[in-house]
Amino acid sequence: MIVDKVLDAKGLACPMPIVKTKKAINELESGQVLEVHSTDKGAKNDLTAWAKSSGHELLKHEEENNVLKFWLKKG
Amino acid sequence: MSVKPMTPKEVTRKVINKEELFILDVRNEADFADWKIEGENFDYLNIPYFELLDGVEDMLDKLPSSKNILVVCAKEGSSIMVADMISEAGLSVSYLEGGMKAWSEHLEPVKVGDLYNGGEIYQFVRIGKGCLSYMVVSNGEAAIIDATRMINHYLEFAKNLDVTITHVFDTHLHADHISGGRVIAEKTNAAYWLPPKDAEEVTFDYSPLEGGNIVRIGNTAIDIHALYSPGHTIGSTSFVVDEKFLLSGDILFVDSIGRPDLAGMAEDWVGDLRESLYSSYRELSEELIVLPAHFMIIDELNENGSVAEKLGTLFENNHGLNIEDENEFRKLVTENLPPQPNAFQEIRQTNMGKIYPDEEQQREMEIGPNRCAVR
Numbered sequence: 470m471i472v473d474k475v476l477d478a479k480g481l482a483c484p485m486p487i488v489k490t491k492k493a494i495n496e497l498e499s500g501q502v503l504e505v506h507s508t509d510k511g512a513k514n515d516l517t518a519w520a521k522s523s524g525h526e527l528l529k530h531e532e533e534n535n536v537l538k539f540w541l542k543k544g
Numbered sequence: 545m546s547v548k549p550m551t552p553k554e555v556t557r558k559v560i561n562k563e564e565l566f567i568l569d570v571r572n573e574a575d576f577a578d579w580k581i582e583g584e585n586f587d588y589l590n591i592p593y594f595e596l597l598d599g600v601e602d603m604l605d606k607l608p609s610s611k612n613i614l615v616v617c618a619k620e621g622s623s624i625m626v627a628d629m630i631s632e633a634g635l636s637v638s639y640l641e642g643g644m645k646a647w648s649e650h651l652e653p654v655k656v657g658d659l660y661n662g663g664e665i666y667q668f669v670r671i672g673k674g675c676l677s678y679m680v681v682s683n684g685e686a687a688i689i690d691a692t693r694m695i696n697h698y699l700e701f702a703k704n705l706d707v708t709i710t711h712v713f714d715t716h717l718h719a720d721h722i723s724g725g726r727v728i729a730e731k732t733n734a735a736y737w738l739p740p741k742d743a744e745e746v747t748f749d750y751s752p753l754e755g756g757n758i759v760r761i762g763n764t765a766i767d768i769h770a771l772y773s774p775g776h777t778i779g780s781t782s783f784v785v786d787e788k789f790l791l792s793g794d795i796l797f798v799d800s801i802g803r804p805d806l807a808g809m810a811e812d813w814v815g816d817l818r819e820s821l822y823s824s825y826r827e828l829s830e831e832l833i834v835l836p837a838h839f840m841i842i843d844e845l846n847e848n849g850s851v852a853e854k855l856g857t858l859f860e861n862n863h864g865l866n867i868e869d870e871n872e873f874r875k876l877v878t879e880n881l882p883p884q885p886n887a888f889q890e891i892r893q894t895n896m897g898k899i900y901p902d903e904e905q906q907r908e909m910e911i912g913p914n915r916c917a918v919r
Binding site for chain 2: 482483484485487488491511514515518522523
């Protein structure tokens, strides 16, 4: 997978991971991929729901040493 | 306009006093559907905060101008953001201090009765999660039953009453919340009582609580009689306190009965549950006031916020106590059960002393309602 941009949102509490994700994805072109790192457990459900409602595709997510990683394709 | 925090205690008063409140819950839709703040005269609107990042103008017409508005989220951060935006648009609004996490941890103490010779019994209502715990006070001593993990509430309460905690009980091995019993007992040098049949796998020392045991609180005779009443778990034990109160644990609730499946043994334990509810409890005085370990719906709260009802009244009105047919009873408690509580296996392991999650992990494990009953 080609990642066009990586956003480090580690250590940030809700709502900042999504606020920053939204800002970062606004700077991408349709079809490009954003990788997000977060330590906020709530980010998993919220990012999934947000991506769905705003037309982006959550390609995959995984958890590694308490860091949640998401790959989002801009819609 | 101003944005003010509203504490869980203030919200609890509104629930008990049946006041009006408009709750704008900005968590995601799945979390809201699973668990929310319940109040008889509360109105709700659920719009996730991430739908409001560009502004709140589109939803302002859905907000009432005449009611108090409370913005709620998981931990408080998003609710402050949304409340600020609403306030800038000209409405007065509050946010829930500490979010649903704080709501889940709030305990409201309510005195439920007087006991022999100046003794008292208090109920601690964990309003957000529906868990009930108890303190029996007599002549300078206190016993605690089914404590939550928020142990400072009990320690401070006992200190304010100037009593020493001497006995700590759990009616059974809990699956919906992490018990504070063991830690309270360690800190106060009190005895920690557990039913041995629920404690076969525990990793710590405890005092085995068997049916027929009598534990005396204070040196004036307030006795706690243990009554073996299996069914929710194989060890579930009820207590008759001062011959006035029946602490029924997770066997009998005001408007529902215990479910037998949380330790994976539904089929095996149905018979025990029926025996406890339809035989053992029938032999008790109908004048006993039932004090359960949970409530499921806000309607079960009495006017003072307590959850308590006469055993005789429950024999008349509680559906689960009035199913003549054994097969129908079996079906009710083994089929179409509500979802199991969040992380209930990990919670059981924690209560057995097999795993030691930190406080943040414990909070996460306990998120959501208790779900220990069937109606």
